[in-house]
Amino acid sequence: MGVPDADGQGPPDGLPGLPPEWGRVVVPDDASALADEARQVRRELRRDHRQAPRPGPVRIGLPALALLLSVLVTLAGLAAVTWPRSNRSGGAPTVLPRTTATPLAVGPLPALDLVGGDDTPVPLRSLLPAMIILVDACTCADQVGTAAAAAPPGVTVVTVTEGRSAGPATVPGVRPLGDPAGGLRSYLHLVAHPGTAAALLVDRQGTLVRLVPELGPATDYRDDLVRLGG
Numbered sequence: 699m700g701v702p703d704a705d706g707q708g709p710p711d712g713l714p715g716l717p718p719e720w721g722r723v724v725v726p727d728d729a730s731a732l733a734d735e736a737r738q739v740r741r742e743l744r745r746d747h748r749q750a751p752r753p754g755p756v757r758i759g760l761p762a763l764a765l766l767l768s769v770l771v772t773l774a775g776l777a778a779v780t781w782p783r784s785n786r787s788g789g790a791p792t793v794l795p796r797t798t799a800t801p802l803a804v805g806p807l808p809a810l811d812l813v814g815g816d817d818t819p820v821p822l823r824s825l826l827p828a829m830i831i832l833v834d835a836c837t838c839a840d841q842v843g844t845a846a847a848a849a850p851p852g853v854t855v856v857t858v859t860e861g862r863s864a865g866p867a868t869v870p871g872v873r874p875l876g877d878p879a880g881g882l883r884s885y886l887h888l889v890a891h892p893g894t895a896a897a898l899l900v901d902r903q904g905t906l907v908r909l910v911p912e913l914g915p916a917t918d919y920r921d922d923l924v925r926l927g928g
Contacts, residue, residue, distance in 0.1 A: 804906045807898070808885050813876040815864045820875055823904050825854045827926040830898040831913060832882060834860040835890035841913045843869045845897065848916040850927035858882060860890075901926055 807826075811819040822830075829849060831842055846855045846869050855872045859865045860883065864876040877883075886909065888896055897910040899922050908922050 804909055807900045807904045807906050808881060809904075810877070810881045812858065813862055813864055813878060815867070815874060817862070822856075822875075825856055825873070826900055826904060827852065827902050828854040828856055828900050829919075829923060829926070830856045830858055830882070830900065832860075832888070832890070832896045832898075833857045833865070834877075834883075836893050836895045837865075837868060838895040838913060839868050841895060842872055844916050845913065845919075845923075846871050848920050849923055853923060853927045899923065899926060 807823065810822045812822055814820045822828075829845055831838075831845060833842065842855070842857060849855050855869075857865065857869075857872055857874045858877050859874070860877050860880045862876050862878045864874040867874050882888075882898075883890065886896075886898075888911070891912075894911075895913045897913045897919070898906055899908040899910070899919065900906050907926070908919070910919055
């Protein structure tokens, strides 16, 4: 049961009553009758909002600033240690310019098995010391013949063609071989340029002592051939 209002009139049964200190509550039929009270309530709300303190800017204390700097320095150190670095010294040999001094070792000759004229495997290291001429971009019969004539006794002159076919023996004394997988050019990172033939000079120990990117006159490499046969 509800509590009777100030005039002793109670609410309908089943509804809670209003606090007696509110007095008599009259609900008008027209809501516009409450316009004055509504304006007063809005004025009071705006006044309270203007008088409320506004939050100031967030300031970082010295301890928090020092902690932030230490975290940044630590992250920078970790990035410097773990950042991937490019490998400046690859496994492939370097093309050296022509020099009259004793040639420096460029790198080891890969242990490749090439294919002979009868399709039998030929270990490349079994032909050392050797001058290996890559002729898949140019047969260059004149340059190959000049190299064969300049080679001293004991130095094998070999022509290599990329593919399973060794190619014909166009120059007497020169052994043609095929490179089915293109291992030599891949190892040397050499691109085949039409009309040119590259040459490799390899000593008895299997060391690639000189790489001639474009085979030219014999005067460019004769001294190196002599050293290979010595």
